[in-house]
Amino acid sequence: MSLVRGFTMVILVLLLATVYSKVEAETVACSATTEATFVPSWGKVLVGQNSTARYIYQWMYWHKANRLQWPWSNSDSTYEPDAFFYNYEGKAYGLVPSGYWASDLPYAYVDTQLFDSDNEKAVTVGSAYAQLLNTSHVYYTFTYMTSGAGSSSWIKLSSQRGRRVSSYCYSTNCSFGCSTTSNIWTIPFSDHYLAPGCYQYWYQWDATSQSPC
DSSP: OOHHHHHHHHHHHHHHHHHHHHHHOSEEOOOOOOGGGTSOSEEEEEEEEOSSOEEEEEEEEOOSGGGGHHHHHOTTEEEEEEEEEEOTTSOOSEEEEEEEEEEOSTTEEEOOOTTOOTTEEEOOEEESOGGGOOSSOOEEEEEEEEEOSOSOEEEEEEEEEEEESSTTOOSGGGEEEESSSOOEEEEOGGGOOEESEEEEEEEEESEEEEEEO
């Protein structure tokens, strides 16, 4: 076997192992913590449509060091500011990320909908290296998305901590949510906020609240 062919086989085996691990596990074990050690102090979402397509912007901010205690303590930590569109009646405003996207999150990636319920359509750009997040910086994500059947629908936001498996992989296929103290709702469906629209939240920053922009 030639050196090139041997190297190609090794890469193929690693890729197959990555895909297999993603299929085998939806979540991974993580060290115990509280939501105040990874959930942003403040966040904002803007959903709309321009001449190109429907889109979603998010902004997030951690105002002091202990709000990033968990990702800073874990070199393989990931973070996802998940957005979900209500699709229980098949009328979600947005369906899946599509086309242009951007973010200044460390090692940003577009999240997959693998394992997700069709009742809630997740449109998310995450960070594969959350240990590099900093305080006193407003991070953003943006992505276009395919249009759902609804002209509007409820939206909710969630903060998800996770880990890379394996730690040397930085793609969406290697990012898994933690099995405990994860998926913290910062704007729940019960608030009945409609997309398109603009909403913001404060999470355990003196108080916890949500409001239109």
